[in-house]
Amino acid sequence: MSDHALELLSISCTFLSKDDPGQRYTAVADTTLRVKAGEFVSVVGPTGCGKSTLLNVGAGLLEPSSGTVRVFGQTLSGINARAGYMFQTEALMPWRSAIDNVMVGLQYRGVPEAQAREQAEAWLSRVGLSGFGDRYPHQLSGGMRKRVALAQTLVLDPDIILMDEPFSALDIQTRQLMENEVLELWSAKKKAVLFITHDLDEAIAMSDRVVVLSAGPATHPIGEFAIDLPRPRDVAEVRTQPRFVELHTQIWEVLRDEVLKGYAQQLRKAA
Numbered sequence: 001m002s003d004h005a006l007e008l009l010s011i012s013c014t015f016l017s018k019d020d021p022g023q024r025y026t027a028v029a030d031t032t033l034r035v036k037a038g039e040f041v042s043v044v045g046p047t048g049c050g051k052s053t054l055l056n057v058g059a060g061l062l063e064p065s066s067g068t069v070r071v072f073g074q075t076l077s078g079i080n081a082r083a084g085y086m087f088q089t090e091a092l093m094p095w096r097s098a099i100d101n102v103m104v105g106l107q108y109r110g111v112p113e114a115q116a117r118e119q120a121e122a123w124l125s126r127v128g129l130s131g132f133g134d135r136y137p138h139q140l141s142g143g144m145r146k147r148v149a150l151a152q153t154l155v156l157d158p159d160i161i162l163m164d165e166p167f168s169a170l171d172i173q174t175r176q177l178m179e180n181e182v183l184e185l186w187s188a189k190k191k192a193v194l195f196i197t198h199d200l201d202e203a204i205a206m207s208d209r210v211v212v213l214s215a216g217p218a219t220h221p222i223g224e225f226a227i228d229l230p231r232p233r234d235v236a237e238v239r240t241q242p243r244f245v246e247l248h249t250q251i252w253e254v255l256r257d258e259v260l261k262g263y264a265q266q267l268r269k270a271a
């Protein structure tokens with residue numbers, strides 16, 4: 001069996017251009033990205049470069065124009081059933097209580113009601129929300145809703161966890177709490193994680209490896225860095241370590257020009 005949980009091999013994605021429907025826009029070009037079982041990999045890159053596109057390909061939600069996705073050595077076709085996905089935007093169903101939101105995936109899988117409720121309650125408690133199960137999303141804070149979403153993803157016990165800037169909407173303190181909680185949960189279960197962020201500090205603090213993408217069009221990896229900081233880590237404390245600062249300097253050296261290019265593109269699009 002492959003020791004890689006997820007392999008994106010020579011992936012390219014082209015879309016009909018939003019600006020000129022007669023043209024095709026190459027978002028991602030010839031990108032290879034591998035995540036080992038138990039590895040935490042972050043992908044950083046400028047806004048709009050193609051990070052979500054790559055994650056959608058890994059989730060099986062988007063078929064690449066060319067290239068192959070392998071999941072534990074098997075070629076993926078259709079939805080990646082071994083993966084759980086946590087989105088940047090709120091994905092909770094507003095008409096369902098917190099516990100019902102956590103249970104929904106288990107119910108789709110045909111887990112009996114009582115068992116699904118028990119597992120959902122255990123996960124709500126693991127993310128610090130026992131006693132909040134009957135609250136509806138609008139009755140919870142942004143951080144609490146993220147915790148529910150995390151429980152909703154993890155209750156299904158996926159072997160691969162795909163996270164698309166899951167904490168970008170949170171204030172910095174709540175965000176750091178959540179990041180530490182994710183690291184704690186991850187270290188207990190050691191699933192493969194592919195984590196998308198545009199925050200380099202977050203990427204370094206959380207990961208075993210950071211992959212840097214170029215600005216679009218035709219985004220592709222331009223750097224890869226092993227993060228050799230000791231674990232367990234506290235995401236706030238680790239930032240003060242000299243090695244963190246060193247890694248940040250090295251990676252920023254590669255990322256900076258791409259961020260500037262990405263920013264210039266955003267300005268052109270907006271003009």
Ligand SMILES: Nc1ncnc2c1ncn2[C@@H]1O[C@H](COP(=O)(O)OP(=O)(O)OP(=O)(O)O)[C@@H](O)[C@H]1O
Pocket residue numbers: 015016017018025027045046047048049050051052053054198216
């Ligand atoms: N379905 C689509 N049709 C046309 N263009 C698309 C489609 N999906 C993505 N794109 C384009 O592909 C590029 C990459 O988009 P993507 O959302 O993957 O970037 P991103 O790096 O995740 O962005 P952000 O950092 O803002 O979340 C963008 O230019 C986007 O406009």
